Amino acid sequence: MNAPLTTALRFDIQGLASAISQSHASDAMRCQFTPQQWEILADYMQPFALQQGQVLIEQGSTDQTLYFIESGTLSVHYEDDKGRIRLALVAAGTVLGEGAFFSRMPRNATVQASNTSKVWCLTALRFKELASRHSPIALELSLAMGGVLAKRLYNRPKRVAVT
Numbered sequence: 001m002n003a004p005l006t007t008a009l010r011f012d013i014q015g016l017a018s019a020i021s022q023s024h025a026s027d028a029m030r031c032q033f034t035p036q037q038w039e040i041l042a043d044y045m046q047p048f049a050l051q052q053g054q055v056l057i058e059q060g061s062t063d064q065t066l067y068f069i070e071s072g073t074l075s076v077h078y079e080d081d082k083g084r085i086r087l088a089l090v091a092a093g094t095v096l097g098e099g100a101f102f103s104r105m106p107r108n109a110t111v112q113a114s115n116t117s118k119v120w121c122l123t124a125l126r127f128k129e130l131a132s133r134h135s136p137i138a139l140e141l142s143l144a145m146g147g148v149l150a151k152r153l154y155n156r157p158k159r160v161a162v163t
Helices: 014-022 035-042 098-103 124-133 135-154 156-161
Strands: 046-050 055-057 066-071 073-079 085-091 110-113 117-122
Touching: 014 035, 014 066, 035 135, 073 117, 073 156, 085 156, 098 135, 117 124, 124 135, 135 156
Parallel strands: none
Antiparallel strands: 046 117, 055 110, 066 117, 073 085, 073 110
């Protein structure tokens, strides 16, 4: 008998789990997943590498994809109404894209890799599937992202990182 397709396509998410649990960043993501829950989450996410300078998110785009940083550093910047560039640096162990995910509004900043980075993406559609099939995992993930959002809004220099 053949293994289920999801098992054949499963990615190793332990690097991301480790980055999140070991991050000391002020906006680090905090979630309490078992190894089995991480494996379930891996079925809904896809990892990919970014090269230095590669753009991950464009200011003004309308997608709601979430990006979880396993390794590397990404810069977040935008030009305000006075033409000034605002910048925040975001490191491994946190998430990007939570602003558009929760608000369904266009991205308010551009994000690009400051160095070679590995990120995991979770589209809005895949999150809805996760929520339908594994609601406790989706709830814990939502609460963790809400925590990141709140921390960034309280920390003036990190506000730009709400993408």
